[in-house]
Amino acid sequence: MSSEQSRSDQPHHLGANRRELRLLARNGMIDRWFERGTCSFAVLVLALLGAIMLSLLISAWPALATYGADFFTQTRWSANQEVFGAWPAIYGTLVTSLIAVAIAVPVSFGIAIFLTEKCPAALRRPLGVTIELLAGIPSIIYGMWGIMVLGPFLQWLAPELFPAGTGLATAGIILAVMIIPFITAITRDVMSTVPSVTRESAYGLGCTTWEVVRSVIFPSVRGGLVGGVILGLGRALGETMAVAFVIGNNLFLHPTLTGQGTSIAALIASQFPEADGIQRSALLALGLVLFLITFVVLAIARYMLMRIERRAP
Amino acid sequence: MRNENSVYRRRRLINRSIMTLCVSAAVFGIVWLLLILFTLVWQGTTALSLEVFTERTRMSGGGLGNAIIGSLIMTVGGTVVGTIVGIAAGTWLAEYGGRSRLATVIRFINDVLLSAPSIIIGLFIYAVVVLPMGRFSGWAGIAALAVIIIPVVIRSTEDMLKLVPNTLREAASALGAHRWWVVVRVCYSGARAGIITGVLLGCARISGETAPLIFTSLNSNQWNFFNLGSEMPNLPMTLYQNMTINSFIPRQVELAWAGALILTAAILILNIIARIVSRESNKR
Numbered sequence A: 001m002s003s004e005q006s007r008s009d010q011p012h013h014l015g016a017n018r019r020e021l022r023l024l025a026r027n028g029m030i031d032r033w034f035e036r037g038t039c040s041f042a043v044l045v046l047a048l049l050g051a052i053m054l055s056l057l058i059s060a061w062p063a064l065a066t067y068g069a070d071f072f073t074q075t076r077w078s079a080n081q082e083v084f085g086a087w088p089a090i091y092g093t094l095v096t097s098l099i100a101v102a103i104a105v106p107v108s109f110g111i112a113i114f115l116t117e118k119c120p121a122a123l124r125r126p127l128g129v130t131i132e133l134l135a136g137i138p139s140i141i142y143g144m145w146g147i148m149v150l151g152p153f154l155q156w157l158a159p160e161l162f163p164a165g166t167g168l169a170t171a172g173i174i175l176a177v178m179i180i181p182f183i184t185a186i187t188r189d190v191m192s193t194v195p196s197v198t199r200e201s202a203y204g205l206g207c208t209t210w211e212v213v214r215s216v217i218f219p220s221v222r223g224g225l226v227g228g229v230i231l232g233l234g235r236a237l238g239e240t241m242a243v244a245f246v247i248g249n250n251l252f253l254h255p256t257l258t259g260q261g262t263s264i265a266a267l268i269a270s271q272f273p274e275a276d277g278i279q280r281s282a283l284l285a286l287g288l289v290l291f292l293i294t295f296v297v298l299a300i301a302r303y304m305l306m307r308i309e310r311r312a313p
Numbered sequence B: 001m002r003n004e005n006s007v008y009r010r011r012r013l014i015n016r017s018i019m020t021l022c023v024s025a026a027v028f029g030i031v032w033l034l035l036i037l038f039t040l041v042w043q044g045t046t047a048l049s050l051e052v053f054t055e056r057t058r059m060s061g062g063g064l065g066n067a068i069i070g071s072l073i074m075t076v077g078g079t080v081v082g083t084i085v086g087i088a089a090g091t092w093l094a095e096y097g098g099r100s101r102l103a104t105v106i107r108f109i110n111d112v113l114l115s116a117p118s119i120i121i122g123l124f125i126y127a128v129v130v131l132p133m134g135r136f137s138g139w140a141g142i143a144a145l146a147v148i149i150i151p152v153v154i155r156s157t158e159d160m161l162k163l164v165p166n167t168l169r170e171a172a173s174a175l176g177a178h179r180w181w182v183v184v185r186v187c188y189s190g191a192r193a194g195i196i197t198g199v200l201l202g203c204a205r206i207s208g209e210t211a212p213l214i215f216t217s218l219n220s221n222q223w224n225f226f227n228l229g230s231e232m233p234n235l236p237m238t239l240y241q242n243m244t245i246n247s248f249i250p251r252q253v254e255l256a257w258a259g260a261l262i263l264t265a266a267i268l269i270l271n272i273i274a275r276i277v278s279r280e281s282n283k284r
Helices: A002-009 A018-067 A087-118 A121-134 A139-157 A168-191 A196-204 A209-220 A222-238 A264-274 A277-311 B006-047 B050-054 B065-097 B101-114 B118-133 B138-163 B166-174 B179-207 B235-243 B250-283
Strands: none
Touching: A018 A277, A018 B065, A018 B101, A018 B118, A018 B138, A018 B179, A087 A121, A087 A168, A087 A209, A087 A222, A087 A264, A087 A277, A087 B006, A121 A168, A121 B006, A121 B250, A139 A168, A139 B006, A139 B235, A139 B250, A168 A222, A168 B006, A196 A209, A209 A222, A209 B006, A222 A277, A222 B118, A264 A277, A264 B118, A277 B101, A277 B118, B006 B250, B050 B065, B050 B250, B065 B101, B065 B138, B065 B179, B065 B235, B065 B250, B101 B138, B118 B138, B138 B179, B166 B179, B179 B250, B235 B250
16 A cells, blocks of 8 residues: 555656546547547548449449440440440530530629629628529429420420420530529639729729629639539539430430430439349449549549639638 | 710620629529429429328329438438548548648548539449349448538538637647547537538438439338338439339329429428528627
C-alpha cells in the first residue's frame, strides 16, 4: 500500500498523477484511432471510384473482347442477332443533351439575370426557393409528364416532325425543362459572388443593366458559368428516367433530330431486365462508355468551378 | 436633362429588349415547371384514395401500400449507412485533411461522384452485390442508394465544419480538450444544423431515384417488410412499370400518378424541413 502510494506520488513532468496519466494515454489513443478511422472512410471514396471503374470494366470485358472496335462502329443494336453497336445510343445521348443545353442555357441565364439584377427584393427569395425546390423533383416525374402531355402536344403541333410524339427532340425538351432549375441555381450563385462594389461602380459609370451583366459580371465569373453549364450537360448525359419514356427506343442509327432514337441510359434501362450473357455484358460496356464520357465532362466542370471557388472570399 | 443622342438611344433600346427577353425567359421557365406541377396535382388527386395506401400492388386494381413501405425502408437504410460513412469522411476532410494532396484528390473525386449518373451506380452495385448473391435484393437497393447519398453528406459535412470558427477549436484545445473531443463536442454541435440539412437533402434525392433500383432491388407486388434478402417493392420502380409495360391498363396509369404525387410531396416536404432547419440555425 505504502509502496504503491509512493510510486503514484512520483511527480510526472506535467505534474499528473496516475489516474490522469491513464486518461491522457487513453485519450491519445482515441485521438489516433479517430483520425485513422475517419481517414479510412475518406479513402473509401477513392476506392469507390476505382471499384466502379474496375467492376464495370471486368463485367464489360466479354463483350469488348468479342466485338472489339465493332462495338463502336456498328450502326445498329439488335440483341437477337447478337449485333451490338454503340453508335445509335451514343448519338442519341449526345444529340438529346446538346438540344437540352441549347434550350436550357439561354433560359437559365435569363432567369438568373432577372433574379440577380432586375427582380424586386420581395420576390427574389420566394422565386429563388421555388427554383431550388423544383430542382429537387425526381426525374421520373418529368418523364411521366413528357409521355402524358408533351408528346401528344408536339404530335398535335407538328405531326410531320413528330409522327409519334416521341423522339430525340422530345427527350431533349424534357431534359431542358429538367436542367433549367439546376443551371439557374448555379448561375445565380456564381453571379452573386461578384462583389457589389464592382457592380455598383459599373452602374455609377452610367452602364445599363445589360452592359453591367455583359462587360462586368460575365467576364469575371466566366469559368463558373461554363462550369455550371457543363454540370447541367453532365446531368443531361446520364439522365435515365426523363428520357426513357419519350425517346422512342429506335435501335438503328438514324441521323435525325426529331425522329425516334435511343440513348445509352435509356437503352440500358429498357433492355437490362431481360438481358443475359453477352447482351448483358454489352450493356455494361455501354455503361462504361457513359461513365467515361460523364467523368471527363464532370471533371472539366469541377475544375472550372473550383477556380471560381478559390477566388471567392 | 435627358441626353437623347443616337448612341444613348441605341444602348437603352438594347438594354430594354434584352431585359424583356430575360423576364420572358423567367416567365417561360416558370410556366413550364408550373405546368408540370399542375398536371401532377391534377392527375394525382383524382386517383388518390385510401386504398392507395392500404392495398398492395396488383395487376388489376390494388394500391401502392407495399411500394410505399418498401421505398421507406430502403431510403431510411440508405440514408443511415450513407450518413455514417459520409459524416466520418467529411470530418476527416475538414479537420485532418487540410490542403494535403490526398485530401485534394478525394475532394475532387467526391465532387465527380456527386453528379455521376445514378444508372452507373446501379450497374456497379449489380456487378458487385447482385451477381455474387445471385438475386435482386433489398440489401443491394440500400447499397446503391447509400453510394448515391454518401457524396452529398460528405460535401455538406465538410462545408459546415469549415464554417465553425477556428477560434472555437483553439479555445477548446487551450482548455486541455483532446482533438477528438474538440471535433465531437465543439465542431459537431456548431455544425449540427448544417449537417442535418445536408442529410435531409440527400435523403430527398435518393427517395426519388429510379434508375439504380432497376438493377438492384427490382420490384415486387408482395408485402415485404424486413425480408431484405429478396426483391423489394418500391415506389419509383412501380411508377416506371405502370407507365411502360402496364400502361395499357388505365387503373395502373392512375395509380402511377397518385404515386408520383405522393413521391413529389414527400420530397418537397423533406426539402422544406431541411430549409427550416438551416434557417433556424442561421437565426441563432
